Amino acid sequence: MxxxxxxxxxxxxxxxxxxxxxxxxxxxxxxxxxxxxxxxxxxxxxxxxxxxxxxxxxxxxxxxxxxxxxxxxxxxxxxxxxxxxxxxxxxxxxxxxxxxxxxxxxxxxxxxxxxxxxxxxxxxxxxxxxxxxxxxxxxxxxGPNRPPLEGLPAYEATGAVQYYVKRREALRGKRVVIAGGGDSAVDWALALNGIAESIHVIHRRPKFRAAPESAAQLDAAAARGEIDMVIPYQLHALHGAAGVLEAVEVADLDGATRLIGADVLLPFFGLxxxxxxxxxxxxxxxxxxxxxxxxxxxxxxxxxxxxxxxxxxxxxxxxxxxxxxxxxxxxxxxxxxxxxxxxxxxxxxxxxxxxx
Missing domain, CATH: 3.50.50.60 (FAD/NAD(P)-binding domain)
Incomplete structure (x- = not known):
């Protein structure tokens, strides 16, 4: 690899x-x-x-x-x-x-x-x-493509922002926000379903660049209310203190923003x-x-x-x-x-x- x-x-x-x-x-x-x-x-x-x-x-x-x-x-x-x-x-x-x-x-x-x-x-x-x-x-x-967010290194240092999931169990009971539209974003949203307390998936468009079957499973999980699809939005800012994440701020294409409570952000923007x-x-x-x-x-x-x-x-x-x-x-x-x-x-x- x-x-x-x-x-x-x-x-x-x-x-x-x-x-x-x-x-x-x-x-x-x-x-x-x-x-x-x-x-x-x-x-x-x-x-x-x-x-x-x-x-x-x-x-x-x-x-x-x-x-x-x-x-x-x-x-x-x-x-x-x-x-x-x-x-x-x-x-x-x-x-x-x-x-x-x-x-x-x-x-x-x-x-x-x-x-x-x-x-x-x-x-x-x-x-x-x-x-x-x-x-x-x-x-x-x-290495990961990092989102251009202020204060990012402090959250990376504490694990509040992670680019790879080593152990699913480490995210049990966490409020997880996933950003991205490829296979990694879709696969980990599905893999963490039932483990994380909540999962929000942020993407700029409704269509995902993922395997069709996986994308269909994601849509089904969202329809059941298991995963919240935050579309069309993109990352805007991180909120917290001393590397402890409290919320992820996202913005739509018109610049309107909203806050999503979060313990962990997983940005999957490729390598x-x-x-x-x-x-x-x-x-x-x-x-x-x-x-x-x-x-x-x-x-x-x-x-x-x-x-x-x-x-x-x-x-x-x-x-x-x-x-x-x-x-x-x-x-x-x-x-x-x-x-x-x-x-x-x-x-x-x-x-x-x-x-x-």
Whole structure:
């Protein structure tokens, strides 16, 4: 998920990386420890290639861990519904036999060399020698688009304004105001229904940019009186003291205002995304995405591959399951780089099992 994110779990327990400078040698360096990066470890491991995972946060999981750990995901094969944090925990269990080295809390600053002999340097001074590189940096470095409201930092500091919901239970009994018109706003309004004391959804127009089924569920909840739709309005001001929120002031398109009693404001206005050092590297970019050849998932730089939301090619879908498939394609394309004198005979996992 996101550029050089991470959340290291070992059967559900956080594993912190040491803070000392490291010098590591590996077959494949994987930049980004979201779902696509984690599954790429598995695919490389099945081909007996070692990996180092590098990520800027202290835990793996990318956006699944950082933004919506309790949010259910419905399009993972064999899981009719699975919470994001549980998906990451299961991926960690899946790659555990391959014991990938981890550099978490690190940001890759430099990448130089060529196919078979790359060197990556982090902001902590770590050096990683790798024969190939997989960029699995999700959407790049991200942060929330903040509403232009006076006194906002004080409310952010106390948690009265939150951009990500880590635990639904933390909002039990709270008066919640949600602002936004996309999937996050709609999904969290539905997820918090029955948990929060009250839910007000603020949007500038009646139509939401969300999945039609979810939008229909929101309309139904509003019709039952469970959720109050505040339309067409937008955020205008926050009222409270010492970071304790008392009310959210909203304004309609004519400038008329109203107050909504609130304990927590959840503004969902999307993410501000940046590629960071990736933008200065030599491969081709298209609209802040890395261009790859889908037959190999290789970038325009030989030996550097890309998987997940960071890449683009004709027919690309930003789905976790497609990122998984891309990891398999990349691993098979990398094998001749790591083992140039070994013929790769395709085998199903049901035949060969998990290599020791």
């Amino acid at each position: 996101a550029l050089f994110l991470g959340h290291a779990l070992d059967c559900g327990r956080a594993v912190r990386q040491s803070q000392g400078m490291e010098k590591l040698t590996t077959d494949v360096a994987i930049i980004g420890a979201g779902p696509a990066g984690l599954f790429a470890v598995f695919e490389c491991g099945m081909l007996k290639m070692s990996c180092v995972l590098i990520d800027a946060l202290g835990e793996t999981g990318g956006q699944c861990a950082a933004l919506y750990p309790e949010k259910p995901i419905y399009d993972i094969p064999a899981h009719p519904g699975i919470e994001a944090s549980e998906l990451i925990a299961r991926l960690e269990q899946q790659i555990a036999p391959f014991a990938p080295q981890r550099l978490l809390g690190r940001r890759v600053e430099k990448l130089h060399g060529s196919q078979g002999a790359f060197t990556l340097t982090t902001d902590a001074g770590d050096e990683i020698a790798a024969k190939a590189v997989i960029v699995a940096a999700g959407a790049g470095a991200f 501000a995304m940046e590629l960071g050092p990736l933008a200065d590297w030599a491969f081709q970019l298209e609209r802040n995405h890395v261009v790859v050849n889908p037959a190999r998932m290789e970038t325009t730089v030989p030996g550097i591959f890309g998987v997940g939301d960071i890449v683009t090619y004709p027919g690309k879908l930003k789905l976790i399951l497609q990122g998984f498939a891309e990891g398999a394609v990349a691993a098979h394309a990398i094998h001749p780089i790591v083992y140039p004198d070994v013929a790769l005979h395709f085998e199903y996992s049901t035949s060969k099992g998990v290599p020791a």
